Structure formats: C-alpha cells, structure tokens
Amino acid sequence: MTKRSRKPFEDLSKKQKKRQSNDNIGDDPNEVAYSAAALLKGDGREDIASVIEHMLQNPEAAATIKEMLNKPAPSTIFSPEKALGLLLSLKLSKWQYITLRETTIREGSKEIYPSYYKVQKAKLQCYPPKTFVTVTDSSAKIALQALLDLTVNRIFETIRSPDAIQDKQLILISKWGFDGASN
Incomplete structure (x- = not known):
C-alpha cells in the first residue's frame, strides 16, 4: 500500500490547517512565534518574520496594528469638480463617463466617480x-x-x-x- 501524498499547506482548508498546526505545535506561544519567524526567514519572507519578531518584543503594539488592519483602505474619490476636469480633459461624452463610472462600481470599487448629475451641477457652477x-x-x-x-x-x-x-x-x-x- 502506498502512502497518500499530502496537500501543500496553502491548499488546505482553514479547519485542516488548524488541525495540522495543532499536531505540530508546542505549549509555549513565544516558542511557536519564534519558530514561525525563523521558518519564514529561512523561506525568504523576512518582512513577515520581522513583523512577528516586532510583535514578540512589543506586545503593546498589537492593538494599534489590529486597528490599522481593520481600518478600510483609503480610496480616492473624485469631487464633482475634479470629475468635471477629467471629463473635459479626456473629452468624454456623457455615455463614456457614465460607462466609466458604472464599470468601476461593477468591478468592486466604491463610487470613485460622482454621478453625472453631480458633475453637471458642478459645471453649472462655472457659468x-x-x-x-x-x-x-x-x-x-x-x-x-x-x-x-x-x-x-x-x-x-x-x-x-x-x-x-x-x-x-x-x-x-x-x-x-x-x-x-x-x-
């Protein structure tokens, strides 16, 4: 009977990863973190290893780092005036602008561009x-x-x-x- 080959760790589900990690884990969390950092350094992922080492040396920074990770990434949102400038400099038609706006929304971006109505209102402010x-x-x-x-x-x-x-x-x-x- 041949031994079944194991899936790479990255391909495992969360539950399988947890089970496999629990089998290989020691009792001391600091030891586990240190081992993880050493393995990551050996694998060429120094950035992640340095973050783990920093967390081991500065546990009080954990709350700040967690807050920063949970904060949504800032996205650039065009003001109606900036969108008007874009529309005019690229010589976009109404249809092209609306299509551009709808495509960015459909692709998962937030509403980066204001509605065409708001751009028109900004244009009227120039008259x-x-x-x-x-x-x-x-x-x-x-x-x-x-x-x-x-x-x-x-x-x-x-x-x-x-x-x-x-x-x-x-x-x-x-x-x-x-x-x-x-x-």
Whole structure:
C-alpha cells in the first residue's frame, strides 16, 4: 500500500490547517512565534518574520496594528469638480463617463466617480447667473462684470487658506477675447 501524498499547506482548508498546526505545535506561544519567524526567514519572507519578531518584543503594539488592519483602505474619490476636469480633459461624452463610472462600481470599487448629475451641477457652477445672460435669435450677450466676478469667486474657492489673503488688497488683471486677437 502506498502512502497518500499530502496537500501543500496553502491548499488546505482553514479547519485542516488548524488541525495540522495543532499536531505540530508546542505549549509555549513565544516558542511557536519564534519558530514561525525563523521558518519564514529561512523561506525568504523576512518582512513577515520581522513583523512577528516586532510583535514578540512589543506586545503593546498589537492593538494599534489590529486597528490599522481593520481600518478600510483609503480610496480616492473624485469631487464633482475634479470629475468635471477629467471629463473635459479626456473629452468624454456623457455615455463614456457614465460607462466609466458604472464599470468601476461593477468591478468592486466604491463610487470613485460622482454621478453625472453631480458633475453637471458642478459645471453649472462655472457659468454666470442667468440674469446676466441674454440670448436672442442672432446673438448671445454676457455681462463682463458677471464673468469677472465668477472668475474671482472660483479662484477664492480654490485657495486652501483664506487667512493668507485676509486684509490684503488683491487686483485681478485679465485679458478677454474670442477672435484670437487677445493672445
């Protein structure tokens, strides 16, 4: 009768791993941890071994490490403004943006991209109020002061620390034109 070959440890179920580990385990937990670290070092996995050794030398750090492991991984979530910038710089159509968003959600990522509706709202924030816009059959007019006010307000929104410009006189110097003459 031939002896049945054993499965590699990685291929065992949790229950089988526990049973096999209990058969090979000693009574002293420190001895087991030290043995595990030594075996891991011999196997070329120094990173894991150094973590085990650190835990043996600093058992009070266990709570901190466990808390860090249980904390969800931070994911980058685009603000509606950043998503609008992405949409415009990549020249994405509405369908392309929605498909990109739905694909990332379907693939298991959280909602990295805001809804198209939120992006549209962010885009509307880039336009002057409708009261300053006049549209006729043959022309469209926008009050220049409304555009300048909007530009200044959007610049202020991007400033991280408003205290840095407090009590300072600021001057907006701008150039405006549509025919290429203002380049």
